[in-house]
Structures are given as structure tokens and as C-alpha cells.
Amino acid sequence: MWFLCVFYHRLLDYRKPEVESLALMFGAFDSDDGGQDGGEHLEWRLPEHHHPDSPFHFVDLPSEDVARDIANRSILVKGIYELWGEGNNYEELEDAIKDYPDERKLPYLSPESTFRITVDSFGKVISFQEQNERIQSLAYIPFKGQVNLRNPDHKFWLMETDDYGTNNGLPPVVQKRIFFGREVGGADRKLLPTYQLKSRTYLGPTAMDAEMAFLMANQAMVKPGKLVYDPFVGTGSILVAAAHFGAMTMGADIDIRVVRDGRGPDCNVWSNFKQYGLPTPIGLLRADNNLPPWRPGLKEVFDAIICDPPYGVRAGGRKSGGRKLLKGVVGPYTVPDDKRTDHIPSTAAYSLVECVHDLLDLAAKMLVLNGRLVFFYPVLREDESTENHFPEHPCFVLVSASEQILSSRYSRVLLTMVKSSPYTEEIEEEARLKHLEFKENHLKWMEDGNLHSAVFSPGESVFVAEGDPKVSKETKPKYRGKYV
Amino acid sequence: MRLLTHNMLSSNIKGVTNGFPLGIVVEKVIEKPVEMNPDFLKNMFAKIEWKALVDASRSMGYAELPDQVDSSMLDSVEFLQRFHHALLELHLEEGALVCPETGRKFPVNKGIPNMLLHEDEV
Numbered sequence: 020m021w022f023l024c025v026f027y028h029r030l031l032d033y034r035k036p037e038v039e040s041l042a043l044m045f046g047a048f049d050s051d052d053g054g055q056d057g058g059e060h061l062e063w064r065l066p067e068h069h070h071p072d073s074p075f076h077f078v079d080l081p082s083e084d085v086a087r088d089i090a091n092r093s094i095l096v097k098g099i100y101e102l103w104g105e106g107n108n109y110e111e112l113e114d115a116i117k118d119y120p121d122e123r124k125l126p127y128l129s130p131e132s133t134f135r136i137t138v139d140s141f142g143k144v145i146s147f148q149e150q151n152e153r154i155q156s157l158a159y160i161p162f163k164g165q166v167n168l169r170n171p172d173h174k175f176w177l178m179e180t181d182d183y184g185t186n187n188g189l190p191p192v193v194q195k196r197i198f199f200g201r202e203v204g205g206a207d208r209k210l211l212p213t214y215q216l217k218s219r220t221y222l223g224p225t226a227m228d229a230e231m232a233f234l235m236a237n238q239a240m241v242k243p244g245k246l247v248y249d250p251f252v253g254t255g256s257i258l259v260a261a262a263h264f265g266a267m268t269m270g271a272d273i274d275i276r277v278v279r280d281g282r283g284p285d286c287n288v289w290s291n292f293k294q295y296g297l298p299t300p301i302g303l304l305r306a307d308n309n310l311p312p313w314r315p316g317l318k319e320v321f322d323a324i325i326c327d328p329p330y331g332v333r334a335g336g337r338k339s340g341g342r343k344l345l346k347g348v349v350g351p352y353t354v355p356d357d358k359r360t361d362h363i364p365s366t367a368a369y370s371l372v373e374c375v376h377d378l379l380d381l382a383a384k385m386l387v388l389n390g391r392l393v394f395f396y397p398v399l400r401e402d403e404s405t406e407n408h409f410p411e412h413p414c415f416v417l418v419s420a421s422e423q424i425l426s427s428r429y430s431r432v433l434l435t436m437v438k439s440s441p442y443t444e445e446i447e448e449e450a451r452l453k454h455l456e457f458k459e460n461h462l463k464w465m466e467d468g469n470l471h472s473a474v475f476s477p478g479e480s481v482f483v484a485e486g487d488p489k490v491s492k493e494t495k496p497k498y499r500g501k502y503v
Numbered sequence: 504m505r506l507l508t509h510n511m512l513s514s515n516i517k518g519v520t521n522g523f524p525l526g527i528v529v530e531k532v533i534e535k536p537v538e539m540n541p542d543f544l545k546n547m548f549a550k551i552e553w554k555a556l557v558d559a560s561r562s563m564g565y566a567e568l569p570d571q572v573d574s575s576m577l578d579s580v581e582f583l584q585r586f587h588h589a590l591l592e593l594h595l596e597e598g599a600l601v602c603p604e605t606g607r608k609f610p611v612n613k614g615i616p617n618m619l620l621h622e623d624e625v
Contacts, residue, residue, distance in 0.1 A: 244543050267543060269508075279615040298537065301591060302508035305617045310625060312618040314513035314523040320550050341622035353623040360608075364621045 021064070022086050023100040023200050025178065026074045027208075028141070030234070034095045035063065036419035036435065037237050038078065044240040045088040047081050066105070068194050074141055075180065075198070077102075083203055090204030092264075094211075094233045100176060100200030112197045113159055127201055128160070133167035136175045143181045153177055157199070174202040213295070214259065220294055221286045223254040223277065225334050227327055231423075231433075232260035238419070238435045239323035239393045241266045246301075248321040250308045250381065253277055255288040255300065257325050262297040269321070271306040273337050273366065278303050308377050309338035309369060309454075318442060319387045328374050330397045331471045332429070336369030340458075370464040371397070373457040375410045380450040383414035386438045391418070395431045398422070399473055414440050428474045504595045504616050506559050510551055512616065514602035514609070516624045524555035526601035527562045528608065533596045539587045545577050547590065560589040 026034045039061055042048065048059040062079040069075060074097070080086045083101070090099040103124065104115030127134070136157065138150040145153070157177070164173070178198045214229035216222060227235070235257060241247055243265030249257050252270025254277065262268050270288070272278045281287025292299040306312050329336035341364070343349045354362050375396065382392040396409060409420060415436040424430045457464055514522030557568045567585045569576075576582045599608040600616055607624075610617050 244540055244546075246543075267540075273619065275615070275617055275619070279613050279617075301505055302511075303615055304504070304508060304512075305615060305619055307619055310515055310620060312512050312515050314511060314552070316552075317511055317550070320511065320547075339620050339622075339625045344622055354621050359621070360610075362621055364619055 020082065020086075021077050021079050021102070022203065023102040023198055024076045024078045025097045025100070026076070027095050027097050027206075028074050030095060030230075030421070030423065031072050032421035032423070033234055033433065035061075035076075036421055037093055037095050037234060038089055039419070040238050040240055040435065041089040041092055042080065042085065044242065045085050045092075047085045047089075066196055066198075069196075073180075075178075075196070087204035090206060092237065093206045094208070094230060094237065096206050098176065098205040099203045100198070101203055102198060102200040105196060105198045107195060107197070109153075109156060109197065112199060116160060116199055124160070127173045128163050130163040132164040132173055133171040134162060134164045134173040134175060135166065135168050135171040136177060139176060139178045141178070141180045143179075145179070176200055176202055210263070214263070216256070219254075219256070219291060221254050221281050221288065221291050222256075225327065225329075226254050227256040227260075229256075229260065232257050233263070235325050235393050235433065236260040236264050236266075238433065239325045239391045241323060241325075245322035246320065247323045247325060248385070249326045250306075250311075250324070250378065251326045251328055252288065252300075252303065254281075255291050257327065258300060259291055259295065259297065261323075261325060262292060262300075263295070266323075267298070268300040269302040270300055271304050271308070271311075273305065273307050273339075275305045278305055307339045307366075308336075308374065308381065309340075311377075311381055313385065318384050319390075321385050321390060322387055323391045323393065324378075324382045324386060325393045326378070327395045328371070328378060329369070330371045330374070330395075331368075332397065332474050335471070336371070336374045337366040338369040338373075339364060340367045340461075341365045367461065368465055370457075371470060373464055376450075376453060376457070379410055379412040379415065380454075382436075383412055383438065383446065384442045388438055388441065390438050392434075392436045392438070394434055396434050397470055398430050398432050399470070400424070400428060400430055409434055412436075413446055414438050414442055426474070429470070504611050504614050505591055506556055506563070506593055507547070507551075507590045508616065509559050509595070509600070510556050510590075512600065512618065514600075514604065514607065515618075516602060516605060516607060516620060519602060519604045521604055522602055524552065524558065524603065525609070526603060527559055527595060528599040528601060529563060529595065530599075531595075531597040532563050533594045534592055535594060537591055539583065541577075541583055544583055544586055544590070548574065548577060548586070551590070556589060560593065563593050563595065565589055565593060 024038065042061055043059060047061070064077040065071065065073060066075050066077070086099045090096050103119045104112050106112035106115050136154050138145055138153050179195070181195050211229055216226055216228055219226070239247065241261045241264040245266045247258065247261040247266040247268050249270045252258060252272045255270060258268040258270055278288055288303060289299050378394065386392060392415065409417065409432070416439045418435040418437050421433045422430045423433070509525065509527070512525060514525060516522065553572055557570060560568050565588065568589050594614055595611050596614050598611045600611060601608055
């Protein structure tokens with residue numbers, strides 16, 4: 020069954036993956052092959068002449084119930100509609116609506132029902148008077164019900180797009196197109212102001228913004244009763260979103276001040292959950308992602324792992340081991356027995372490659388089969404080839420990669436992976452050897468994976484190799500994420 | 504720290520081969536009632552090391568868990584309530600976790616276990 024799916028014009032790369040994840044979660048693929056995660060995709064279609072970045076898409080979903088579930092849970096879907104007609108002008112629209120079968124229309128036009136028509140536009144403003152005229156012009160539809168603007172049974176939408184020029188940094192979208200449809204479901208974006216970071220009590224410098232945290236939870240298919248883990252929990256901003264969707268949460272961080280103390284008794288990770296009336300995490304601990312303290316036989320406990328690893332641009336990762344020790348400045352030393360109790364171990368910088376290796380290994384072991392790993396991965400935008408070099412693991416299949424541009428230098432990509440095969444002894448042994456290699460060649464890995472210097476190095480050095488710096492700069496699209 | 508977390512943790516000090524289960528030094532235990540989710544408990548039951556949970560709950564002053572269990576007991580509401588209480592409602596607020604091999608203490612403050620190793624333990 021085809022529906023018109025209209026998106027908010029934001030985070031363009033994230034829109035379809037979100038709908039596909041939710042479709043899988045709400046059982047859209049259940050009839051195919053028992054709901055095996057990884058291979059399924061929805062069928063999408065664009066309106067005529069529309070650019071792929073257009074907010075208007077058609078999507079094939081098995082039922083109206085699934086469509087409603089997806090729309091109501093989604094963050095980026097403005098609405099999913101049963102399309103009654105479309106056209107390049109109002110004459111074409113009228114013909115299309117009249118042609119739409121009566122048995123689909125009449126149940127929603129009955130005298131006992133209430134309804135509302137909303138006029139919406141993309142790329143231009145329609146005055147109040149024009150809106151009224153447009154609604155009046157729909158008089159050929161036999162509405163029998165009562166108008167109710169506040170809480171109608173049926174919501175109808177008249178949506179127009181128009182050419183709005185190219186001045187706003189967007190690609191030239193479309194020729195004028197008009198859609199009329201009945202709303203099946205729409206996103207509840209009211210939860211975004213509720214959860215916005217500026218009203219959050221306890222914040223860190225890299226707290227995940229609420230919209231993105233909810234998107235990550237949707238990518239991870241978070242549901243009530245599931246157990247979600249964040250190994251870089253910080254102030255808990257990602258787990259708050261997971262808890263909102265009913266998950267049990269667990270988090271770890273290497274910085275004890277962040278997880279244990281916060282900024283006082285009513286300003287810490289726990290209070291961030293209480294603030295919204297959410298259940299607090301079932302476990303918070305201080306642990307090192309490089310040497311996780313999970314008992315050896317423990318595996319397949321988490322339904323999803325969602326995190327924003329420290330990749331060394333705004334916040335650098337740390338691991339156990341001692342800064343000077345790993346640099347070879349001092350020899351191995353032992354902590355004297357009388358100082359052991361209150362000893363604060365020094366930590367060493369943690370390179371991105373090693374951090375992601377550890378994360379994938381941990382996830383491969385600790386996720387249930389078909390469990391999802393959702394995390395951000397930074398990409399330097401100069402290097403075109405990096406696009407195909409996302410981290411890989413034999414246990415995981417990449418489901419989606421959505422880019423968000425952060426600056427002209429770098430982006431972050433939200434990777435969604437699904438655990439498609441079990442963690443075997445061979446994989447465990449391979450990971451152990453890799454772990455030792457990282458430890459022995461600590462300095463080399465630190466230099467190789469230094470994203471901070473690439474992002475903050477002076478401009479000339481980056482663009483010199485590419486010839487005319489201006490040209491190479493302008494070829495990069497700017498609108499995907501940062502400005503939209 | 505709930506006993507669910509305790510059941511998942513071990514001492515990962517270099518050279519330690521048998522770091523599970525961690526002993527518990529109790530300074531302060533608190534109880535926080537939470538709503539029971541039978542599906543979650545049934546799901547977790549298969550992942551739990553039962554003896555470790557029984558011993559841990561006893562050291563926290565709760566002796567109502569049976570020594571022997573099998574999955575048929577999950578049909579009993581009374582058993583689920585005890586399991587739920589031990590797993591999710593008992594908190595070690597202050598104390599320490601003790602490595603069974605070396606005796607090294609991992610402090611627990613404000614309910615957060617500090618599992619980070621010293622430089623000479625990694």
C-alpha cells in the first residue's frame with residue numbers, strides 16, 4: 020500500500036533509515052522471512068521531477084497500522100498520508116481527487132465524523148486568506164462531517180511545493196506540485212522541547228542533543244523491556260532517549276567524576292532521568308572500554324548498544340595504562356601498598372582506531388543476535404575515499420550510514436549495524452591479538468589516528484594539494500545537516 | 504549497584520584467571536522498589552550465574568533465594584518477586600567488590616562501582 024511520506028526538512032541522510040528501522044520494529048517485514056534483520060528495504064518512490072532531497076516521498080508499507088506506528092514514533096517524519104490526489108495545478112488535483120475511489124473516501128466524510136483541513140507549503144508562505152481560498156476550492160469533495168480544529172477524527176492536508184529559487188543553499192527542488200491526503204499519523208515533536216538540552220540539569224561538553232539521541236534510539240529499535248548499553252555514557256544523554264522509549268539502560272564511563280559525582284546531589288546522571296520521570300539506569304559503573312570488566316562467560320545480554328565514542332576532536336578518549344608508561348618515558352612501576360586505596364590511576368590517550376576496535380569487539384560479544392550497534396564515526400571530508408572505509412566486523416552487517424556535516428573539515432556519520440552472526444572463539448582470539456598490537460604500538464596508533472590535528476590544522480595545508488582551494492571547497496555540499 | 508550489575512562483573516586484573524564472582528564488602532545497602540517486568544526477568548534468568556546471585560544477595564542480608572533453580576520456577580509469581588527483589592531492588596550504595604583471587608578491593612561509592620585498574624594491573 021503506497022503512502023505519501025512527508026519529512027521535516029532536516030538531517031536529510033537520516034530520514035529514510037529511520038523509517039526503515041521503525042518499519043522493521045513495527046513488523047513491516049514480518050511476512051517475508053521471519054524478520055531477519057539486515058536485508059530488507061522498503062520500496063520508495065519520488066514524486067515526478069523531485070530531487071532525492073525533497074521532503075516528499077512515496078513509500079510502500081504493508082498496512083495503515085504500520086504506517087501510523089512509524090509516523091507516531093518517528094522524529095523526522097512530519098506525517099504519513101493516504102494520498103487522495105496530486106497534480107501540477109488545482110485543476111489536475113480536482114480531477115485526481117474525483118477519480119480516487121469513493122469507497123476509500125466516503126468513510127472519512129460521514130456526517131458523524133469531525134474533520135480539519137490544514138494547508139501547508141514547502142518553500143513558500145501562503146497567507147491566511149489564500150489558505151482559506153484554497154480550502155473553499157475543495158468544495159467538490161463531499162465533506163458531510165463537522166469541522167473541529169482542535170481534535171478532529173480525520174485530518175486532511177493540502178500541501179503545495181513551489182520553486183523557491185536557489186538562494187537558501189538547497190538544491191533546486193521541484194516544479195510546483197500539489198498533494199491532498201488524509202493523515203494516517205504524524206511525529207510527536209513536542210518531546211523535543213521537553214527534552215531539549217538547555218533545560219537539562221546536568222550537562223557535559225559533548226552531551227548528545229535530544230533530537231539526535233531520539234534518532235539513535237529509533238535506529239537501535241529501542242522498545243520497552245529491552246536492555247540498552249552505552250559504554251561512553253557521560254551525562255547519560257543517549258540513555259535518556261532510550262529510557263523514554265521504555266528501555267532498561269546501563270552505562271559506563273572511564274571518568275568517575277562524571278558518573279558518580281556530577282555537580283552535586285541533584286545534578287548528576289541519575290537526576291537527568293528523574294527530571295523527566297524516567298526510570299534511572301539499572302546500572303552505572305566506572306569502567307574502561309579498553310579493558311571491560313565483564314565476566315568471561317557473559318555474552319549476548321544487551322539488546323542494543325548506542326554510543327558516541329570520544330573521537331578526539333571535542334573530547335579525547337582515555338584508557339587505563341598510564342600516560343608515561345605507554346609512551347616509554349618510565350619503566351613499569353608498581354603502586355606501593357600503603358597508597359593503593361586512594362590511588363588515582365593515570366590514564367593514557369585512546370586512539371580512535373583502537374576505541375572503535377574495542378567497541379565492535381565488545382558489541383559482537385555482548386549483543387544478542389539481531390541486536391543493533393548504533394554509534395557515531397567521524398569522517399574527514401577532504402578524503403573522498405574514506406566514505407567506503409567504515410569499520411567492519413565479521414559479526415556485523417552495516418544497515419545504514421547517515422552523514423551529518425559538522426564543519427568544512429569533517430562530518431560525523433551515524434552507523435547502524437546489526438549483529439548477524441555469533442561471536443566465535445576464532446573472532447575472540449583475533450581480537451585479543453589485535454588488542455596486544457594496539458598496546459605494543461601505542462605511539463604509532465596515536466599518531467595515525469589523530470583526527471584533532473586534521474580538523475584544526477591551518478587551512479592552507481589542507482587545500483594546497485587540491486589545486487585551487489576555492490573550487491575544492493565549493494564542491495562540498497553544505498546543506499546536508501549543518502544548515503538544514 | 505544492583506546485583507544484576509554485580510552478576511555481570513569480574514576482576515580483570517592482569518594475570519587473574521578466576522575473577523568471578525566478586526566478593527561484597529557491605530557498608531550501606533539500600534532498597535528501592537521498582538516495578539516488576541516478568542518478561543525482562545525471564546529473559547535475564549538465562550544469563551544469570553545463579554550461585555553468584557544467591558551468595559551476593561545473602562551477603563547483602565537477603566536470604567530468600569533458593570539454592571537450586573530451573574526455568575520452570577519462572578512460572579511462579581512468588582519466585583519472580585524474590586528474583587526481582589534480589590536482582591533489581593537491592594542496592595550496594597557504599598562498600599567494595601573484592602577480587603576472589605588477589606583480594607584487591609574495587610570501591611563502590613554512591614552506588615557506582617569503580618572498576619578501573621591501577622597502572623601495574625593492566
